Amino acid sequence: xxxxxxxxxxxxxxxxxxxxxxxxDHDVRLGVWVANRKSRHxxxxxxxxxxxxxxxxxWTVAAAVVAGR
Numbered sequence: 001x002x003x004x005x006x007x008x009x010x011x012x013x014x015x016x017x018x019x020x021x022x023x024x025d026h027d028v029r030l031g032v033w034v035a036n037r038k039s040r041h042x043x044x045x046x047x048x049x050x051x052x053x054x055x056x057x058x059w060t061v062a063a064a065v066v067a068g069r
């Protein structure tokens with residue numbers, strides 16, 4: 001993920017990424033998605049946690065850190 005290289009392990013909640021799908025640009029609220037995943041990490045099974053960890057982010061970090069609190 002490009003944003004990990006820029007933000008390391010803490011992606012700001014307001015962060016967006018522009019993606020292109022079928023020649024159309026879309027802004028994805030990636031920071032909100034990451035914050036939601038981190039705040040709900042205890043509801044994810046081990047397989048899902050492993051898949052998310054493979055993306056290079058510690059998904060067990062408290063959501064407060066992501067939100068900048």
